[in-house]
Amino acid sequence: MHDMTNHQESLGRVNHKLPGIFIREEGAPAAAAAAITNVAYIIAPPNATDGEVKQEQQQAFKRDANHAAHCSYFRWFTAHKIPHVDSIILTHEHADAVLGLDDVRTVQPFSPTNDIEPTPIYLTEYAMESIAVKFPYLVQKKLKPGQEIRRVAQLDWKIIENDCNKPFVVSGLRIVPLPVMHGEDYVCLGFQFGERYKVAYISDISRFLEPTENYISKDGCQQLDLLILDTLYKKGSHNTHFCFPQTLDAVKRICPKRALLIGMTHEFDHHKDNEFLxxxxxxxxxxxxxxxxxLRISVDL
Structure with a gap:
């Protein structure tokens, strides 16, 4: 089972030869940003149905961990019997992507002395520097003299690069970073994965960088089977996100076999706008x- 979340997401010891089910959780309207939850990807055995996957077969990786990450854990992890998160990939270090990092302990084994295997977190050097300021207690390796042991998420920080030509492997699944502009002063990451079924996930974008667009375009390096792309407002434009017109223009240029739009505000009427689409x-x-x-989509990665 392959699961993914909206304006955030994670991965684990993945057997990428197995069929997948993609589960997506839509984000809240901009007016209710505090309710935005998370996305995760789960890989399950070929013939498994919900409730039939043994714990030792469950693998999970998430993208991002925002301030409402624990809501995702309760909503989706419980429903689909996901026992843990194997690793997390961060798109960037803004609050809506990282303020739930401490809540990763919710899906880690309990240990009052933090004597557990840390969860790998894949992120850029820039994001690492920012998170070290936001969450110093999650980054420090040793207690200071006289400091009490307190239960916190145990995380293993792994640096990745803003470069389509520098993929990395998460639990056996090859991931390609897709750097995009998230406002003209900020580079955010999307990710492409899958060999037989190629998926690209880009949740926060205001402009494509030429190498990234070329990498995922039919006229460039490959044709995607599925493009999951940011679209904030129904009309007009925004300085840090694609809106509906820019998203559709990008879909036409990239020409995937299929596209799903995410991150919409309350301006959209789901049924009416899907009729337009x-x-x-x-x-x-x-x-x-x-x-x-x-939303669930069966895929063979």
Missing amino acids: KDWSQREGIPVELAYDG
Whole structure:
């Protein structure tokens, strides 16, 4: 089972030869940003159904960990019997992607002395420097003299680069960083993964960098099977995010076999706008739709 979350996400000891189910959790409207939850990807055995996956077979990696990450754990991890998170990939270090890092302990084994295996966190050097300021107690390796032991998330920080040509492996699954602009002063990461079924996930983007767009475009290096792309407002533009018009323009340029749009505000009417997208898809020859909570897609990575 392959699960992914909205304006955030994570991964683990993955057997990428297995069929996957993609589960997506839609984010809240901008007016209710505090309720935005997280995305995770789960890989399950080929013939397993919910409730039939043994704990030793469960693998999970998440993208990002925001301030409401624990809501995702309760909502999705319990429903799909996910016992733990194997690793986490951070898109960037903004609050909506990292303020739930301390809550990772919710899905780690309990140890009052923190004597457990740490969860790997994959992030850029820039994000690491920022998180060291935000969460010094999650980064420090040794207690200071006289400092009490307190239960906190145990994390193993692993540096990755903003470069499509420098992939990394998370629990056996090859991940390609996709640097994009998130405002003209900030580089954020999306990620591409899958060999037989190619998926790209880009949750925070205002402009594509040329090497990144070329890497995931049909006219460039490859054609994606699935593009999951940011779209904030229904009309106009925004300085740090794609809005509906820019998203559709990008989908036309990249030309994936299918696209799902995420991160929408309350301006969208899910059913009416999906009807519009149905007509657009027929006209352009690219199936596109708004994603929704709990969306599941079987894939063979």
